[in-house]
Amino acid sequence: MGRPKKALLDRTRIGRTALELVDETGDFTVPEVARRLGVQTASVYHHVEGRAGVIELLREQVVAGLDAGTLATGPWDVALEVWARSYRAAFAAHPRAIAMLMTSPVRAVRVIEHYERVVSLLGEAGFAPAAVMPIVTGLDNIVLGSALDMSAPEVMWIVGEESRAPRLAEAQAATGPDRADLAFDLTLAGFLAHCRELLASKGRAAEA
Amino acid sequence: MGRPKKALLDRTRIGRTALELVDETGDFTVPEVARRLGVQTASVYHHVEGRAGVIELLREQVVAGLDAGTLATGPWDVALEVWARSYRAAFAAHPRAIAMLMTSPVRAVRVIEHYERVVSLLGEAGFAPAAVMPIVTGLDNIVLGSALDMSAPEVMWIVGEESRAPRLAEAQAATGPDRADLAFDLTLAGFLAHCRELLASKGRAAEA
DNA sequence: ACCTGAACACCGTTCAAGT
DNA sequence: ACCTGAACACCGTTCAAGT
Numbered sequence: 196m197g198r199p200k201k202a203l204l205d206r207t208r209i210g211r212t213a214l215e216l217v218d219e220t221g222d223f224t225v226p227e228v229a230r231r232l233g234v235q236t237a238s239v240y241h242h243v244e245g246r247a248g249v250i251e252l253l254r255e256q257v258v259a260g261l262d263a264g265t266l267a268t269g270p271w272d273v274a275l276e277v278w279a280r281s282y283r284a285a286f287a288a289h290p291r292a293i294a295m296l297m298t299s300p301v302r303a304v305r306v307i308e309h310y311e312r313v314v315s316l317l318g319e320a321g322f323a324p325a326a327v328m329p330i331v332t333g334l335d336n337i338v339l340g341s342a343l344d345m346s347a348p349e350v351m352w353i354v355g356e357e358s359r360a361p362r363l364a365e366a367q368a369a370t371g372p373d374r375a376d377l378a379f380d381l382t383l384a385g386f387l388a389h390c391r392e393l394l395a396s397k398g399r400a401a402e403a
Numbered sequence: 404m405g406r407p408k409k410a411l412l413d414r415t416r417i418g419r420t421a422l423e424l425v426d427e428t429g430d431f432t433v434p435e436v437a438r439r440l441g442v443q444t445a446s447v448y449h450h451v452e453g454r455a456g457v458i459e460l461l462r463e464q465v466v467a468g469l470d471a472g473t474l475a476t477g478p479w480d481v482a483l484e485v486w487a488r489s490y491r492a493a494f495a496a497h498p499r500a501i502a503m504l505m506t507s508p509v510r511a512v513r514v515i516e517h518y519e520r521v522v523s524l525l526g527e528a529g530f531a532p533a534a535v536m537p538i539v540t541g542l543d544n545i546v547l548g549s550a551l552d553m554s555a556p557e558v559m560w561i562v563g564e565e566s567r568a569p570r571l572a573e574a575q576a577a578t579g580p581d582r583a584d585l586a587f588d589l590t591l592a593g594f595l596a597h598c599r600e601l602l603a604s605k606g607r608a609a610e611a
Numbered sequence: 612a613c614c615t616g617a618a619c620a621c622c623g624t625t626c627a628a629g630t
Numbered sequence: 631a632c633c634t635g636a637a638c639a640c641c642g643t644t645c646a647a648g649t
Contacts, residue, residue, distance in 0.1 A: 197649030198613040225642065237644080238614050246642065297551055298502045302561045310560055311568040318570065328578040332552060332586035340548025343505055344540060352518055353510045360519040362526065370536040378540035385597030386590055393589075405630030406632040433623065445625080446633050454623065615648075622641065629634075 203234055204242050210252030214289060217253065221291045225249065247299060254296050255303050257289050258282075266312040271320035272387050275334065278313065279383055283338050290346035297339060321394055330390060337386060341379040411442055412450050418460030422497060425461065429499045433457065455507060462504050463511050465497050466490075474520040479528035480595050483542065486521065487591055491546050498554035505547060529602055538598060545594060549587040 212231045216223035225246055229236040243249050265277050286293050301307065310331065317327045352367075354360045371377075420439050424431040433454055437444040451457050473485050494501050509515065518539065525535045560575075562568045579585075 196614055197647090199649090202613065204613080224640085226640085235615055236642085237616080240643070241613055294502065294506045298555065300555070300561050304567065307560055307562060307568050307571065311571045314570045314574045318574075324574065324577040325579065326585075327574040328582050329585035329589060331574070332582055333590045336548035336552050336586060337545070337590060339551065340544035343547065343551075344544050347506065347508070352515055353508050354515060359512065360515050362522045363515065363519045366522045366526075366532065366535045366539070369532040371533065374536050374540055377534075377537035378544060381537060381597060381601075382541045382545060382590070382594055385593035385595075387593075389589060389593030389596065404633055405628090407630090410632065412632080432621085434621085443634055444623085445635080448624070449632055613649090615646105617645090617647105619644080620642095623639095625638080626636090627634105628636105630632090 204232060204238055206242055206252055208232060209239060209243060209249060210256045213249050213253055214256045214292065217292045217295070218289055223249070223253075250295055250299055251302055253292055254301065255305065257292055257296070258285055258303070258306055258309075261285050261305070261309065263309045263312050266309070266316060271316050272391060274316060275313070276383065276387060278309070279334055279338050282309075283342055283379065286338070286342035287345050290342070293339070293342050293346045297343065321397070322390075323397065326393070333386060337379070337382050341375065341382070344378070345375050412440060412446055414450055414460055416440060417447060417451060417457060418464045421457050421461055422464045422500060425500045425503070426497055431457070431461075458503055458507055459510055461500055462509065463513065465500055465504070466493055466511070466514055466517075469493050469513070469517065471517045471520050474517070474524060479524050480599060482524060483521070484591065484595060486517070487542055487546050490517075491550055491587065494546070494550035495553050498550070501547070501550050501554045505551070529605070530598075531605065534601070541594060545587070545590050549583065549590070552586065553583050 209228060209232070212228050213223045216227055216231070225239055226236045228249065229239050232239075239249075243252065261281060265281060266274050268274060269277075286296075313331055313334070314327055317330055318324070322330065352360075352363060354364050354367075417436060417440070420436050421431045424435055424439070433447055434444045436457065437447050440447075447457075451460065469489060473489060474482050476482060477485075494504075509518075521539055521542070522535055525538055526532070530538065560568075560571060562572050562575075
């Protein structure tokens with residue numbers, strides 16, 4: 196066939212198709228993506244740097260709807276909370292993609308922009324330079340940890356014979372469907388409160 | 404060859420070999436495990452339920468050194484903190500295994516036991532039944548989120564042109580090698596403080 | 612520049628056959 | 631019960647060949 200007049204493929208289309216597959220089946224395959232797009236497997240490799248490249252496109256698709264603008268409004272702690280929640284929501288919309296995004300480094304410009312703003316926010320709030328990345332990391336871990344939890348199987352702990360772990364089985368039975376949300380709320384609230392305290396005690400130390 | 408007098412394979416050996424491979428290369432393959440054990444690929448399938456079964460053996464190896472006994476000593480919050488730290492340390496010893504353990508449910512008896520104790524601890528501390536699993540989940544997310552962070556690439560955010568994200572680049576430069584530990588300490592401290600508050604306010608509500 | 616067709620080395624898994 | 635050898639359908643990736 197050779198080169199067509201109009202390109203059959205582009206990165207956005209590849210990313211969208213891969214995400215569709217992940218949402219539907221929990222995984223994707225380069226040949227599967229090609230099949231859906233009515234194209235040869237090898238063609239995909241002309242637009243993307245291997246399977247890892249497709250994963251990066253997946254990330255771009257997942258965060259496509261995110262608006263970094265929310266980080267510019269209100270006090271730093273409120274801005275961070277709103278941001279963390281929106282980030283978690285974006286991942287929650289594609290739970291089965293999460294695990295694939297966690298082990299490869301972020302190169303997506305759109306995502307870098309978000310973290311740039313978070314870092315600025317913390318600096319302006321008065322946190323010491325050396326404290327900034329630990330806080331960013333903590334927040335990141337909370338969001339991703341929770342997102343991963345939402346993507347996990349219905350019951351993460353399969354109690355074989357109930358007699359082996361009666362209390363765990365009991366606690367599971369007493370648990371509502373909002374377990375994951377409650378856990379996130381709890382963790383985020385504790386984290387932000389702790390950060391506020393850090394800032395306050397640092398302020399007192401500076402005054403002294 | 405047929406059946407040998409002494410079995411050539413057992414689950415422990417398979418798990419240990421798979422973990423070696425993951426530690427060294429970041430992944431494992433059933434044929435690779437078989438090769439290391441000087442055995443045919445198909446033989447492995449007589450001892451384990453597919454690749455997923457090997458992953459469960461991986462989990463057992465990772466948590467093999469963990470002692471649930473630490474959960475029985477001291478006040479609930481101290482016990483939980485010690486437990487969370489030891490759990491994180493166990494994962495940290497095998498960072499590249501972490502991602503594989505996060506998406507499959509836990510069946511390993513040894514791990515279930517730990518959670519059984521954590522649940523008991525929280526119940527005895529006075530938390531409401533419906534609050535127990537959210538707290539366990541939160542703690543679990545913090546440990547796993549942090550463990551995953553330790554297993555992530557050196558730099559999680561690759562800033563292309565530094566001019567695109569000057570503050571992020573700057574903050575990264577100001578960051579020490581203990582970034583991951585600091586983030587964990589921060590998050591865990593905040594979480595436990597928040598839980599203590601929950602318990603205290605619940606106590607006050609009960610008194611009223 | 613972009614797509615095809617064919618190739619390569621490799622996987623996970625199954626199964627009959629042997630002792 | 632446990633191991634082998636061979637098979638199956640499938641991957642990720644590369645590359646010469648075409649327009």
